Amino acid sequence: MSEDYKGRDRLRELLDAVLDDDNRSLVEMAGDAYSSPFHFSRQLSRGAGEPPVAMKRRVLLERAAWQLLQGASVTDTAFEAGYESVEGFSRAFTRAYGHPPSALKDQGRTAHWLAAPNGIHFHPPFSLWVEAEPGRPSGGAGVTTLMLQHDVDDTRVLLDAAKQLPDERYREPRLPARQVTVFERPERSLAQLLERLVFTKEVWVASITGADYPDREPDDVASLVERFEDAAAAWLAVVRDIDRRDAWADRVVDALCDPPESFVLAGIVAHVLTFSAARRTLVRQLLVEDGLFAGEPLDSPALSGDPLNWMKR
Structure with a gap:
């Protein structure tokens, strides 16, 4: 092509x-x-x-x-x-x-899929998938696998910590009104940050697999934990499949966008990891302000959020 x-x-x-x-x-x-x-x-x-x-x-x-x-x-x-x-x-x-x-x-x-001279295929529900050219280096695996698993484990730690807060504090706007990404509204509360951490994985899994647009409710902590367990498992499975097929350079035309947009799979994974790290940092800041990690050593995985400390467990 x-x-x-x-x-x-x-x-x-x-x-x-x-x-x-x-x-x-x-x-x-x-x-x-x-x-x-x-x-x-x-x-x-x-x-x-x-x-x-x-x-x-x-x-x-x-x-x-x-x-x-x-x-x-x-x-x-x-x-x-x-x-x-x-x-x-x-x-x-x-x-x-x-x-x-x-x-x-x-x-x-x-x-x-049928054999195609250009790697263009139908991708459900009503868009296109564009395969990378054979032999084109695509990167992946290695550090990506570590970052994916750390992201999932660290998000789980933060969700568990948030269970200790009363609902009013959980939903209280505490951050300046700024958008973490252009796709979303401003994220000022723990509820908004944690919901976006979960929803980001849900919506990208839907985009890549051709599933329907996911529901965003309910967003109380207990429900988010259930949503997250399903989303994390599906997200890890999708990325493992990309790596298994060395499809990092493939593109998907995301029909969930309006208008549809073309995204490289490696870019999708990098996007999710980048903004997940940003949101986890903000969530941890708010939880620390509420004293939920009091007594934890500075280099603990829960308090630091550092992959190096996480790997020492």
Whole structure:
């Protein structure tokens, strides 16, 4: 894939022009991209290695396979994929997958993917996944594994400590009104900081796995502990899978954003770890002010939050 087709704008153009359900023909695709059919087809074929009509047909078949794996009927899936008959859809599906739709079996997260010259695939619920180029170094593992586990363990320590506070103190605005990230509202209380620590993992797991947007309630400490245990387990499993497949340089077009945005998986993990560390520092500051770590030595994992001290346990 050329460099022009790796950035957010080109991915958005692919989504908008090629994969828009209203664009059934090359003429309609090109019109959405403000180009003639000839130049649109030549530009996209040269940059992505696949003609636009062929790309749309392949990605719609991938979407159809995913829908079938979720329990959709062959009839409904056929018409939603733009086929005029179930027979025509079944023939096309069989040519692409080597078996009829009724024989589709789930063989993992990417079971619905077909071979692609550009690494572009359907990613549920309605966006794209872009694989990294083969042989491209992607980094990962090692220190990342340590940071991930420390983040999870340290967050658990802070949640357990927060159980000792009365609800009024837990929800009391105590910090200046500033945003930790541009995605969220200002975080002034322990309740807001701890909820964002949990929700960040929930929402990124949903983005990467194609799950629905997660609920953000309830946010009392006991409920957050339960949410966190589920989110942490899912988050660690997702990152282990990325590392196992060496997919750190893959991209996901996050349909939970409005408008959708393209993110590199390694960047997502770095983002979560960076802002989790920032929030944990603020949470620890507030807990220390309330005397919850009184008597702890300065180099204790609970009081310091330092991975070096955590590793000495």
